[in-house]
Amino acid sequence: MTTINLVFDNQFLKHFPVDEVTENYPRQVSQAYSWATPKKTAEPKLIAVTQTLASDIGFNLDENLALFTDVLSGNALLEGMQPYAMNYGGHQFGHWAGQLGDGRAINLGQVKTQKSGLLTLQLKGAGPTPYSRTADGLAVLRSSVREFLCSEAMYHLGIPTTRALSLCLTGDDVIRDMFYNGNAKAEPGAVVCRVSKSFLRFGCFQLPASRKDTRLLKQLVDFSITQNFPHIGEPCKATYIEWFKEVSESTCQLIVHWMRVGFVHGVMNTDNLSIIGETIDYGPYGWIDNFDLNWTPNTTDSQGKRYCFGAQAEIGQWNLFQLANAIYPLIGDAEPLNQILNDYAERYQQRWRNMMASKLGFECYINDEDDILFIELEKIMTSLEIDMTLFYRVLATATAENSIDALRFFNDCFYQPEKLEQTDKLRFVEWLANYFKRLEKNKEDHNQRKQNMNSVNPKYVLRNYISQQAIEQAEQGDYELLNTLQIVFKRPYDEQPEFEEFAAKRPQWAKNKAGCSMLSCSS
Numbered sequence: 001m002t003t004i005n006l007v008f009d010n011q012f013l014k015h016f017p018v019d020e021v022t023e024n025y026p027r028q029v030s031q032a033y034s035w036a037t038p039k040k041t042a043e044p045k046l047i048a049v050t051q052t053l054a055s056d057i058g059f060n061l062d063e064n065l066a067l068f069t070d071v072l073s074g075n076a077l078l079e080g081m082q083p084y085a086m087n088y089g090g091h092q093f094g095h096w097a098g099q100l101g102d103g104r105a106i107n108l109g110q111v112k113t114q115k116s117g118l119l120t121l122q123l124k125g126a127g128p129t130p131y132s133r134t135a136d137g138l139a140v141l142r143s144s145v146r147e148f149l150c151s152e153a154m155y156h157l158g159i160p161t162t163r164a165l166s167l168c169l170t171g172d173d174v175i176r177d178m179f180y181n182g183n184a185k186a187e188p189g190a191v192v193c194r195v196s197k198s199f200l201r202f203g204c205f206q207l208p209a210s211r212k213d214t215r216l217l218k219q220l221v222d223f224s225i226t227q228n229f230p231h232i233g234e235p236c237k238a239t240y241i242e243w244f245k246e247v248s249e250s251t252c253q254l255i256v257h258w259m260r261v262g263f264v265h266g267v268m269n270t271d272n273l274s275i276i277g278e279t280i281d282y283g284p285y286g287w288i289d290n291f292d293l294n295w296t297p298n299t300t301d302s303q304g305k306r307y308c309f310g311a312q313a314e315i316g317q318w319n320l321f322q323l324a325n326a327i328y329p330l331i332g333d334a335e336p337l338n339q340i341l342n343d344y345a346e347r348y349q350q351r352w353r354n355m356m357a358s359k360l361g362f363e364c365y366i367n368d369e370d371d372i373l374f375i376e377l378e379k380i381m382t383s384l385e386i387d388m389t390l391f392y393r394v395l396a397t398a399t400a401e402n403s404i405d406a407l408r409f410f411n412d413c414f415y416q417p418e419k420l421e422q423t424d425k426l427r428f429v430e431w432l433a434n435y436f437k438r439l440e441k442n443k444e445d446h447n448q449r450k451q452n453m454n455s456v457n458p459k460y461v462l463r464n465y466i467s468q469q470a471i472e473q474a475e476q477g478d479y480e481l482l483n484t485l486q487i488v489f490k491r492p493y494d495e496q497p498e499f500e501e502f503a504a505k506r507p508q509w510a511k512n513k514a515g516c517s518m519l520s521c522s523s
Contacts, residue, residue, distance in 0.1 A: 008080030008109040036085040038074030039127025043171025072193040073168040074126040081109045085129035090203030090271025101131025142471045144190035147282040153462045153489040159257040161279040165193040203271035209326035250277025262288035266298040284519040289506040291381035291388045361449040385415040387505040392457035396450045400436040458492040465510035
């Protein structure tokens with residue numbers, strides 16, 4: 001068997017003391033990480049890979065595919081790999097949950113790359129760790145397909161995210177109760193290798209703070225600064241404040257991106273927010289079909305709707321408040337932290353306005369009259385059940401003449417056009433008239449506006465029903481759709497007429513089907 005010549009520089013391990021207990025059983029851990037070895041799999045099989053990412057890291061798949069598969073399914077380690085699981089806590093659905101940690105994620109190590117510096121390779125679903133509590137640390141194919149596809153779809157949409165390097169079947173069955181309703185069954189096991197510059201989360205800093213372990217807290221913040229924010233200077237009180245400001249800014253920008261494309265994370269617990277502003281932990285996420293600010297894809301959140309589409313910005317600020325509380329002992333002054341938290345709301349509002357202006361093809365945001373146009377559009381899209389993704393693409397092609405027969409021109413965007421009331425139709429036509437009047441302030445022509453709009457409004461998003469179709473086929477051993485979707489979502493803003501079927505609105509059969517509408521945290 002050939003070898004893979006990667007160079008590992010495991011900085012995280014060098015900076016922190018390890019959990020002294022080497023046995024793998026659930027326990028409370030006072031250190032930042034514990035050793036954890038991936039569980040051997042029965043019959044690993046590589047079914048999807050991100051070729052460009054593999055090449056950037058240094059994998060030559062033509063020469064070492066078998067070893068690549070073994071390593072990224074948990075069956076082998078390369079020289080320099082030191083597998084471990086990180087320790088962190090977090091607020092889950094607004095309540096402090098204490099220690100959580102990497103319950104089904106095992107970091108293989110930090111590999112040196114020419115383009116991206118140090119990247120951490122992490123296996124998700126590779127077996128139990130000391131943080132697995134009562135769980136098995138494994139993952140099933142359906143959740144792994146969703147993670148793999150969505151990570152890469154988000155990346156090509158231009159949204160900060162962890163990457164997905166590979167998707168492997170394990171050859172083992174895993175027992176899961178998809179909706180926690182007593183209907184557990186065996187499902188095919190799988191492992192995703194995900195990649196990031198840092199897997200530190202808000203909860204990494206909350207846990208030592210909750211334990212009054214200021215020494216470990218300071219070590220973690222200092223490490224984060226030196227590794228991922230070196231431009232702000234050497235760690236000290238002033239840089240701690242600047243660090244928090246940058247985390248706040250990247251979190252704000254990330255959520256604006258989510259709102260731009262209609263992405264709903266679904267479980268914005270503090271242990272699921274990245275300190276470097278990436279989308280992380282793809283569980284019960286979803287994409288908006290018919291526009292609805294109150295929609296959540298998470299069955300666990302179906303009543304409270306804490307993490308619904310329209311609440312994501314507010315939750316981002318709430319989570320930042322918890323992070324501010326955690327790092328306060330290093331600063332000893334609440335005023336600069338409060339100022340950053342207060343600024344977050346203003347920054348988000350301004351970024352949201354600029355984002356909405358770009359989605360509508362305005363050259364810039366002008367004044368409160370634009371706000372009225374934005375808010376009225378959201379109300380109309382909600383009440384008329386308008387498909388968000390389709391609407392903006394159709395709007396890019398529209399001219400003032402189209403408003404004369406607007407209902408027909410936009411017909412494909414409505415989920416129930418036959419049920420529209422006359423007042424709804426008139427309201428929509430009136431909004432269009434105001435929109436085209438506002439466009440008169442543009443200096444650019446129609447073609448330039450269309451090009452600008454299509455550069456921020458994707459034609460292809462990973463709707464849940466599309467993921468579910470790929471999952472069902474993969475569970476039957478057919479990976480053609482999975483591989484096709486990899487191609488489609490590399491160019492989400494392009495027309496790609498050969499893939500037009502993947503730009504269609506959600507079909508009626510998918511409205512309430514399991515996996516196509518709402519999902520549980522095990523999904």
